[in-house]
Amino acid sequence: MKPLLIGELAPEEPSQDHGKNSQIIEDFRALRKAAEDMNLFKSNHLFFLLLLAHILVMESIAWFTIFYFGNGWIPTVITAFVLATSQAQAGWLQHDYGHLSVYKKSSWNHVVHKFIIGHLKGASANWWNHRHFQHHAKPNIFNKDPDVNMLHVLVLGESQPVEYGKKKLKYLPYNHQHEYFFLVGPPLLIPVYFQYQIITAMIVRRDWVDLAWALSYYTRFFVTYAPFYGVLGAVIFLNFIRFLESHWFVWVTQMNHIVMEIDHEPFRDWFSSQLAATCNVEQSFFNDWFSGHLNFQIEHHLFPTMPRHNFHKVAPLVKSLCAKHGIQYQEKPLLQALQDIIRSLRKSGKLWLDAYLHK
Numbered sequence: 001m002k003p004l005l006i007g008e009l010a011p012e013e014p015s016q017d018h019g020k021n022s023q024i025i026e027d028f029r030a031l032r033k034a035a036e037d038m039n040l041f042k043s044n045h046l047f048f049l050l051l052l053a054h055i056l057v058m059e060s061i062a063w064f065t066i067f068y069f070g071n072g073w074i075p076t077v078i079t080a081f082v083l084a085t086s087q088a089q090a091g092w093l094q095h096d097y098g099h100l101s102v103y104k105k106s107s108w109n110h111v112v113h114k115f116i117i118g119h120l121k122g123a124s125a126n127w128w129n130h131r132h133f134q135h136h137a138k139p140n141i142f143n144k145d146p147d148v149n150m151l152h153v154l155v156l157g158e159s160q161p162v163e164y165g166k167k168k169l170k171y172l173p174y175n176h177q178h179e180y181f182f183l184v185g186p187p188l189l190i191p192v193y194f195q196y197q198i199i200t201a202m203i204v205r206r207d208w209v210d211l212a213w214a215l216s217y218y219t220r221f222f223v224t225y226a227p228f229y230g231v232l233g234a235v236i237f238l239n240f241i242r243f244l245e246s247h248w249f250v251w252v253t254q255m256n257h258i259v260m261e262i263d264h265e266p267f268r269d270w271f272s273s274q275l276a277a278t279c280n281v282e283q284s285f286f287n288d289w290f291s292g293h294l295n296f297q298i299e300h301h302l303f304p305t306m307p308r309h310n311f312h313k314v315a316p317l318v319k320s321l322c323a324k325h326g327i328q329y330q331e332k333p334l335l336q337a338l339q340d341i342i343r344s345l346r347k348s349g350k351l352w353l354d355a356y357l358h359k
Helices: 022-036 043-067 071-099 106-120 125-137 161-164 174-184 189-204 208-253 270-277 284-289 292-301 308-325 334-358
Strands: none
Touching: 022 270, 022 308, 043 071, 043 208, 071 106, 071 208, 106 125, 106 208, 125 189, 125 208, 161 334, 174 334, 189 208, 208 334, 270 292, 284 292, 292 308, 292 334
């Protein structure tokens, strides 16, 4: 019954959560109540409608570019970048509906989520939910957060590199992972790893509804672009788009997490565990759009169902609570956040090499 530990136990009862701070728990509940009183969980439907509209506009511009200018190299590359942008933005938008942060009725969020992730992106809502909710429950916790399951390709944090080094595990030269990351991370995550996972999950789980949504995306894509490129050319074109989108996705998603604490389960309270695993990137119109407001990763992890356009409003309250309890609230410029990914990988690689050679 260990996986079914739900809720708070009485103080006199034995508990695994020995790292919880009761005062932080009480203060965070008060913070959430304040956010509710400020209507910060109320969605602006026009905001999300405009996001969807700008995605559809980009899809139309992409088709018109090929239709009007032909399938030469320059129109093709321009169209690929436009479609990669629309795919990245659709990825952020499906994330909103997947978190049930747009409509009051869960069923409405689920329907639109399947449309966006299925028909606009060719992926599976159920696959995403299963993976992403684990990440939110236990961010950066080995064996619980699938986003830090690197399949021996990378070693992360400070404890895992030392463990691998002491055990003389060398699946790859991890002291060079900050270099080969550019070859195996951004280029391959979406077009190879995620695509394999998505297709396998839908077939193995017999998720025919999600499969039908995904097939509607592929049907639309090939009907639109096969007349210009042929079937094989359309396949290559599709994978080039996903290759571009994958770079965008990896850098944005990893700048908030991979640089933070990554370790085994510390059994902390919700507020402390989320702050230890997440950091923010400074707000600007571009940063908000570029990251789908995931530059407010701390606020998103603390309030997963809050509409993203309200993150900046609750951020001062979160900062105040962090200051009260001496918890670091990390916020940095975009370029520094991206550079910190490589610094973190280099640091972990050095820890592995030292343990491998000397421990």
